[in-house]
Amino acid sequence: MFSTRVTEILGIKYPIIQGGMAWIADARLASAVSNAGGLGLIASMSAGPDWVREQIRMAKQLTDKPFGVNIMLMSPYAADVAQVVIEEGVKIVTTGAGSPSAYMKDWIIAGIKVCPVVASSTLAAMMEKIGAACVIVEGSEAGGHIGDLTTMALVPQARDKVSIPIIAAGGIADGRGLAAAFILGAEGVQMGTRFLVAKECSIHPNYKDKVIRAKDTDTIVTGRRVGHPVRCLKTPFSREYIKKENSLECANEEIEQLGAGALRLAAVEGDEDKGCFMAGQIAGLVSKEQTAQEIIEEIISSAREIIVKAEKWIKK
Numbered sequence: 001m002f003s004t005r006v007t008e009i010l011g012i013k014y015p016i017i018q019g020g021m022a023w024i025a026d027a028r029l030a031s032a033v034s035n036a037g038g039l040g041l042i043a044s045m046s047a048g049p050d051w052v053r054e055q056i057r058m059a060k061q062l063t064d065k066p067f068g069v070n071i072m073l074m075s076p077y078a079a080d081v082a083q084v085v086i087e088e089g090v091k092i093v094t095t096g097a098g099s100p101s102a103y104m105k106d107w108i109i110a111g112i113k114v115c116p117v118v119a120s121s122t123l124a125a126m127m128e129k130i131g132a133a134c135v136i137v138e139g140s141e142a143g144g145h146i147g148d149l150t151t152m153a154l155v156p157q158a159r160d161k162v163s164i165p166i167i168a169a170g171g172i173a174d175g176r177g178l179a180a181a182f183i184l185g186a187e188g189v190q191m192g193t194r195f196l197v198a199k200e201c202s203i204h205p206n207y208k209d210k211v212i213r214a215k216d217t218d219t220i221v222t223g224r225r226v227g228h229p230v231r232c233l234k235t236p237f238s239r240e241y242i243k244k245e246n247s248l249e250c251a252n253e254e255i256e257q258l259g260a261g262a263l264r265l266a267a268v269e270g271d272e273d274k275g276c277f278m279a280g281q282i283a284g285l286v287s288k289e290q291t292a293q294e295i296i297e298e299i300i301s302s303a304r305e306i307i308v309k310a311e312k313w314i315k316k
Contacts (some may be wrong), residue, residue: 001304005165006188009113010092011039011066014300015307016178017115017136018292019192020070020094021144021278022046023205023267027055029292031062032200036293040067041094049080056088068092068115073100086110094136097145100266101130115167117190119147121158124166130283134165136190141171143193143231143280150185157189159185173282176304184308193280194299204270208289210235210277216284222258222276226252230259233277237262241276 004037006015016038018025022045030040042059044052052069059067069085071078074097082103085093093100093107096117107114113133118124122134137158139151151170158166168186172178173194181189195201197208210233220303222241224231232238241258242248259276266275290298 001019004143006134006167009068009161010039012039014296015188016296017190018119018195019190021192023264027058029201030067032060032292033090034063034065034067036296041070042083043070045072045076048077049084051089052081053084056090066092068094068184070094072096073098077316104130121161124158128162128164134167136167136169139170140280142169146231154182155186173285175299178299178303181304194286197289198295200288200292203267206270206272207266207277210242211279211286213282214283219279219281225305226256233279235277236273237276
């Protein structure tokens with residue numbers, strides 16, 4: 001069912017990848033997604049190599065299925081983590097916040113499949129040239145750090161620029177999103193917001209509750225002024241951030257300092273006043289907590305039914 005180049009290259013049952021969300025995507029969540037037939041990711045964020053190594057080894061104890069590590073290339077530990085994934089025999093790496101070109105040769109020699117996250121078709125083509133196995137094309141509907149283009153506009157344009165498989169991300173949370181991604185030219189999807197409410201996700205209950213209660217208009221983008229746009233839920237923190245961002249009296253340094261550590265406050269401490277609760281525009285479709293297996297099976301079943309019934313639109 002839904003055998004694509006993405007499932008073949010990554011060695012997974014279903015073409016569903018869990019987003020590498022900082023302070024959220026740990027070994028427990030990654031292994032649960034992998035055990036359910038998708039691809040779980042451990043987020044290295046700005047953590048040091050020892051923590052990442054510990055999480056990799058924990059995941060190996062929890063699953064015998066493929067899983068990967070997401071490396072944030074702006075991290076001061078990126079080079080160290082790039083070596084750790086080689087030493088630990090990780091076979092799949094996704095990257096964000098920069099170009100992985102400095103590490104590609106060593107990763108490819110080590111047999112690692114590299115799937116960079118990009119926000120434009122031009123960047124997708126650049127990643128193909130340096131040896132990416134797949135490219136994760138992320139639209140601005142996504143939660144967290146975003147680009148300008150929407151998934152609907154970006155995926156088909158990227159499809160026309162590259163020959164490697166595309167994984168669509170941003171605004172996808174159910175079978176309709178998976179089916180639509182296939183039609184647009186993707187061969188898999190990456191989801192973050194839907195997995196925030198997985199029972200195996202260890203974020204603070206306040207975070208899960210906010211996602212479950214969110215409506216389609218409940219996200220906002222902060223950080224455009226300082227060049228680091230982030231989509232998150234509307235909260236006292238995000239409203240205060242926008243207020244300062246729109247004030248000529250606030251320097252960029254003050255605005256950036258306001259966001260420092262805010263995701264951790266949300267994910268770990270559930271701080272509803274000072275935490276940044278990152279989530280995508282699709283949050284309004286997320287209505288309950290489920291296991292990773294229930295989430296994936298529901299999406300696959302729904303997508304299959306939609307695609308099979310799509311023939312009704314074709315006049316014979």
